[in-house]
Amino acid sequence: MPEQDARERVQKLLVTGDNRLKQGVAPDRVRETYEEALRVAEEAGLGEAVRPLVEVRLADLQRLGEESPPPAPPAT
Secondary structure: OOHHHHHHHHHHHHHHHHHHHHHOOOHHHHHHHHHHHHHHHHHOOOHHHHHHHHHHHHHHHHHHHHOOOOOOOOOO
16 A cells, blocks of 8 residues: 555544544444554554554544543433
């Protein structure tokens, strides 16, 4: 895969993961998207540039998973 194509694919995967996170998609799906972005980057020789971006997102995902869930809405 040419480097420019890989860059575009990585960017798309990172944005997709971010959007999935905002939309409340299952954390496993979000994690898979970020990990795929890292795989694509590493295959294209871009791992060192992309790894810190993915690691921050994965750490945030982990932190969010450890927080208590939001309280249930009050019964009416």
